[in-house]
Amino acid sequence: MQRKSFADMACPIARSLEQVGEWWSMLILRDAFAGKTRFDEFQQSLGIAPNMLSRRLASLVESGMLERHAYSTRPPRHEYLLTARGRDFRTVLVALLAFGDRHFAVGDGGGARVVETKTGATVEPMLVDRRTGKELVEPDYTIVRGRKSTTTTKAPRPKESAGLLAATAPARRDAGSTQP
Numbered sequence: 001m002q003r004k005s006f007a008d009m010a011c012p013i014a015r016s017l018e019q020v021g022e023w024w025s026m027l028i029l030r031d032a033f034a035g036k037t038r039f040d041e042f043q044q045s046l047g048i049a050p051n052m053l054s055r056r057l058a059s060l061v062e063s064g065m066l067e068r069h070a071y072s073t074r075p076p077r078h079e080y081l082l083t084a085r086g087r088d089f090r091t092v093l094v095a096l097l098a099f100g101d102r103h104f105a106v107g108d109g110g111g112a113r114v115v116e117t118k119t120g121a122t123v124e125p126m127l128v129d130r131r132t133g134k135e136l137v138e139p140d141y142t143i144v145r146g147r148k149s150t151t152t153t154k155a156p157r158p159k160e161s162a163g164l165l166a167a168t169a170p171a172r173r174d175a176g177s178t179q180p
Helices: 012-020 023-033 039-046 050-062 084-088 090-103
Strands: 066-073 076-082
Touching: 012 023, 023 039, 023 050, 023 066, 023 076, 023 090, 039 050, 039 076, 050 066, 050 076, 084 090
Parallel strands: none
Antiparallel strands: 066 076
């Protein structure tokens, strides 16, 4: 089965998945944020086959998420460091961590969670607008498709529609409804 490429799609979510959507890539980035930089560190942490790890690291370097730097010439060895683009992925990993902890937590409370350093209290990450500090939820925010523009959108999302920024789940449709 041939894998579909999302590289030419207009959707930024699809294009991002083209670069980091494979689970090994996300786990490699997770480990890079934890301070791992060397091939053997990634392999030991993940238990991934060397050929797969080589392909994933090369792909992350090619997509600009990691940079490859030689740290030894004899034998030749490289380390992999997060780039600015790779560091921007932190928000995605924190969101996945919070989602996984909330919905797929290990029964004994193992795993990971985000806590406040001073108090040790578990925090609940949320997306906010860096400019205003407001939570990114409808009706204050909506996703607009098309070219980037400084113009404001005048057409609010219909109330019955739940978009990506909806704070609540969409209402259920009747079984006999003819609406798509």
